Amino acid sequence: MKAAVAVEEKLVRVLGDGGRVDQGKDPGLADRDLLTLYRTMLLNRLVDERMFRLQRQGRIAFYIGSAGEEAAIIGAAFALEDRDWVVPCYREFGAAYLRGFPLRDFFCQVFGNADDLIRGRQMPVHIASPRLHLLSVSSPVGTQIPHAVGLAMAARIRKLKEVTLVFFGEGATSEGDFHVSMNFAGVFKAPCVFLCRNNQWAISVPGTKQTAAESIDIKARAYGFEGIRVDGNDVLAVYTTTRKAVEKARSGGGPTLIEAFTYRQGPHSTSDDPRSYRGEEEVEEWKKKDPIARFRQYLEARKLWDEDRDMTLARELNDQILSTLKEVENIGPPPPETAVEDVYAEIPWHLREQREEIIRRAARQRQSWPR
Amino acid sequence: MKAAVAVEEKLVRVLGDGGRVDQGKDPGLADRDLLTLYRTMLLNRLVDERMFRLQRQGRIAFYIGSAGEEAAIIGAAFALEDRDWVVPCYREFGAAYLRGFPLRDFFCQVFGNADDLIRGRQMPVHIASPRLHLLSVSSPVGTQIPHAVGLAMAARIRKLKEVTLVFFGEGATSEGDFHVSMNFAGVFKAPCVFLCRNNQWAISVPGTKQTAAESIDIKARAYGFEGIRVDGNDVLAVYTTTRKAVEKARSGGGPTLIEAFTYRQGPHSTSDDPRSYRGEEEVEEWKKKDPIARFRQYLEARKLWDEDRDMTLARELNDQILSTLKEVENIGPPPPETAVEDVYAEIPWHLREQREEIIRRAARQRQSWPR
Amino acid sequence: MAEMNIIQAVNDALRVEMERDERVIVMGEDVGRFGGVFRATQGLQERFGPDRVFDTPLAEAGIVGTAIGMALHGLRPVPEIQFADYIYPAFDQIVNELAKYRYRSGGQYTCPVVIRAPYGGGVRGGHYHSQSPEAYFVHTAGLKVVIPSNPYDAKGLLISAIRDDDPVMFFEPKRMYRAAKGEVPEGEYSIPLGQAARVREGDQCTVLAYGAMLHTARDAVDLAAAKGIGCDLIDLRTLLPFDIEAILTSVKKTGRVVIVHEAPRTCGFGAELSATISEKALLHLEAPILRITGFDTPFPYTWERAYLPDAERVLAGIEETVAF
Amino acid sequence: MAEMNIIQAVNDALRVEMERDERVIVMGEDVGRFGGVFRATQGLQERFGPDRVFDTPLAEAGIVGTAIGMALHGLRPVPEIQFADYIYPAFDQIVNELAKYRYRSGGQYTCPVVIRAPYGGGVRGGHYHSQSPEAYFVHTAGLKVVIPSNPYDAKGLLISAIRDDDPVMFFEPKRMYRAAKGEVPEGEYSIPLGQAARVREGDQCTVLAYGAMLHTARDAVDLAAAKGIGCDLIDLRTLLPFDIEAILTSVKKTGRVVIVHEAPRTCGFGAELSATISEKALLHLEAPILRITGFDTPFPYTWERAYLPDAERVLAGIEETVAF
């Protein structure tokens, strides 16, 4: 691994030790906003924990979480306005929730049930919401990045002052899609902010094997625009940095690449066991830098928060999670023939035939189709 | 277009005005080597001119030339040893010739005739020669770059001190293949030299629309290795720069990206007419900086060359070109059934059937197959 | 009505749609000032400005990938891929993203992108300026695939493709770009996707073709007619969804089928036609369905005339089928 | 002989070939220290060192593209693509470069790369961990395509693929990775590419399948047998070149054919089998060739069991065909 300490010295940072903040750097957010940020980060963490438990219990098939990366995800998304666009990778539930994605809709998606907005079509966490200007999550690494640039180019062409924020991991920077999109963004001065969550791991592959570059932010120069490196566990630093980049983009200044240097505390997904490729000490070291704890210290130092309130909030959120889960867990799947709908706006003849076949078989065979 | 003058100030350069050279920079090549370089550049130019004429006369279908870029191509290739590898784009006939690719083989390839080493399989100029450690030319832009990195990785794995030199245009730097290869090269410290002929045009698209980066060489930093920008019309500068990069690679120092800043004097290919997208003045300006004329001035200043010798050499080369052409132009095509050979090492049943079909049809129909 | 070739018809369709709908934009390598290496977008940048008609960097994945983003925003991008042979760097964006976006978002998003690309051989273009990759896209659920054979269809189908709410792969027969000429109405008209056209009528054999091969097939059908063999010649026009009714109606009449395409045979579109026909009309078949196709090789340079089906070869196929 | 599952058999084949031939190298995402997300390369880096078994950056085009370069240098790379669904970023390198290198260099160069990738559904993997892209590669001249169904074949075929002088796409049925177990000999042995295996014998119907679907088809054939319907069940094993002799021999005996694959139907590999069989054996056919396949949709998540052919569906197909 890269010598994290040396590297961290270059990071943009707002939150210091013990909740202290350099006054000049504090973005001066209203108390309400600070608490919204905190509440969202905590909810994200609690949802993740619950989902991992559900997966171990066999109640859901798969999950992929954000533990350790909540500041990078939620801090960045908080810098947007409603008209702006979020192009998520697969760890951005927190950003979606912040923009208004209901917990209920999220759980229905995770179950792939009849109320799932995407009709049971994708694995858990692959949400989408045009209403919230949130594109559709896709599993392939990096493929969303050109979409973000295209959205931003469209906004420019249509003279709308919308900005696009796109998330991806440091592993994604190795794909061709990252490169072609960054290059298009530079050439077309697309109002796009690239948020690379450098969580230092791409499944089992550490950042040092992903690229020989000294850091990710410097890659922006190859495309003629600015790159910034920020402490990804510092929600205020991520927010301020993204905010600046968003304003620059909105006022015609073009794209920015933000590298949020952070750490994936958990396994890559419920399918992964990181013990065979990284040491526990490393994980423990980074858990000490947990973004939620760090932000709480700040809120406590500002007297906005205390342990009591924290326990109350956690209880409330957990209750909400559990009651929502209970509400949706027994909703059945959508009818099986929906599996051949939405391939096209109208169903062509060959899919009509296949749809009829499913309906026939469903009548005969449905009991023997395990979900 | 980019402000060429400002940009040129940063270029590595050996050949000054009027053939003058800063002594400290002269690579000190033997007279023989200097003349080999000159002879090869001139031959390349004369072959190109002849081929364009042949194409206009309808004697060949297509051609793509190197006029203006001979110094970049031949100067770089001259920095290699025989054991090293050349991975060409489609303008590198000069490099192949320098390494021993016979004119006769080249013309047979251009005609796609029965003596063509690649058996009439590809358009003109798409040569290949394992004997000369020259990979196969491919039309798709940028696809050869990962092959070069793979060759270099193989050499490293096998502990052979071979270096790979790969050519591509500035347009190719926009493709994903450029990015993924550069990144692999950085991570694996591949003994590979990337030679980007920045001839400022990708068909009708100028360099400024290809990337917003201030120059191409800086892109190397995104991959953790060095980039250098050299005057691509200065054969000695290209040679010295490449030589250094090759030595570095050979001694385990990893890859280098060289941007040879030059100019495509002619049309993109015989299918192109650049008058509709770029001004004649620009072309004239760059013809004044012609790499062959510039090198000749140097040779003349060193008293190695004069107008008489030049005319004699040109005549000799042209004679050789014409007599070789005459020798091969009437060689017929390979038998038609060869069109279904070499798909696999052994011909599987379905291609055996297709081969037999061609043989049957050839007997019946061959007259009506225009070439 | 004016006489146009296919290039002009494509250009006209783009112009008509760009006039009508300001969401339509054109992008790709060399399509702007230069008007495209085949000149299909000539004059469009002048007319509609560089915001709606623009050159991109040299990266097909970027062209398609950003077009998807634009379409998700509500634009109707019509990117050009300079040659169909160069579409593969965008294959992931097409197959994993463009084709699946509607489905995977539960119908919440649509991706109305029309990817135009010249395809096919016969221009001495060798491996990389001659390929016919349509089967890859016919196999990809979520895409429509259209290949016109003449100027009238090219314009009418391209207009339909641009108005369609789903992604369309629109392959243009480059070999016929200038050679195929015909009357083309001015202004708007459209030809529905999914409908074939019967080009010749006869009851002894059904010949199925599309794109450049339609012309080859027509020559063969005319030669056959001169020999007293009457064929239905069907120009498929849309490959996905293909016009099953038109095909089956004809096959039930003739009982014999010859399929012509220049793409390699194995797993080509002809295989699907053959399989579907024998699934749905086996008892009507009086002879094996014949496929006259390119060979299972990369596209050759010197011997492209041996590789490409020609009228003689198609005629031989018709005769063999009819004599079976 | 030891009992192994498919993962172990693949691992064993790699180990055997790496012992035998130092030119063989293994590369890909997470294949090194971690041993692959399915553990197919477990222990290889320890055994053969990081020069011969290594993690790459996350870029499939880079994996295949550099593997081509290594093969041109004389190595025998066996890159892993983590899921077949992620092979498309490498599609251009596979289709335009790997497949064409021998041909376009006039046979001067060979590109012996074996691309391994787990394919197929049934693991609740949704769109992007379930695809069966074999037809794209069967349509690509210059590639061989191999799909084993069991551990014995997996090892024997992978060894042949690695020794083959041409590029081979080697798709492994991830759903059966651990479920299919069987005796696997130690050390070297090989199963020739291009040869199918008859798994069940019967004379009423020919069932063609491969990979994970072989197991589904076998269940169906066994159910049919219990009902008194005897079927030839053929495990194709190599899709390109496929074993035409084995197929025709069986079809001429049974006169009826059911083809099973999980990839989408339209232009899938079943289309080619169907077309070839009716070209070569039409007069032997007593019923339409039936294709039991995945649907023409992206791979669904919730309803993958409706999408995937199951034994009941295959059995229904056999009964329909036999009753025709």
Ligand SMILES: Cc1ncc(C[n+]2csc(CCOP(=O)(O)OP(=O)(O)O)c2C)c(N)n1
């Ligand atoms: C094109 C592609 N290749 C491989 C994978 C398998 N895969 C899923 S996530 C992942 C690692 C991604 O790492 P990174 O981009 O750093 O994101 P992170 O998971 O760390 O957030 C890989 C290799 C994939 N999803 N898509």
Ligand SMILES: Cc1ncc(C[n+]2csc(CCOP(=O)(O)OP(=O)(O)O)c2C)c(N)n1
């Ligand atoms: C993948 C791909 N896309 C498009 C083309 C068509 N094309 C051929 S050359 C060229 C321009 C290449 O420019 P550059 O890389 O600068 O090389 P140059 O021709 O200037 O030497 C284009 C767009 C191609 N050959 N391959």
Ligand SMILES: [Mg+2]
């Ligand atoms: Mg990561």
Ligand SMILES: [Mg+2]
């Ligand atoms: Mg150029």
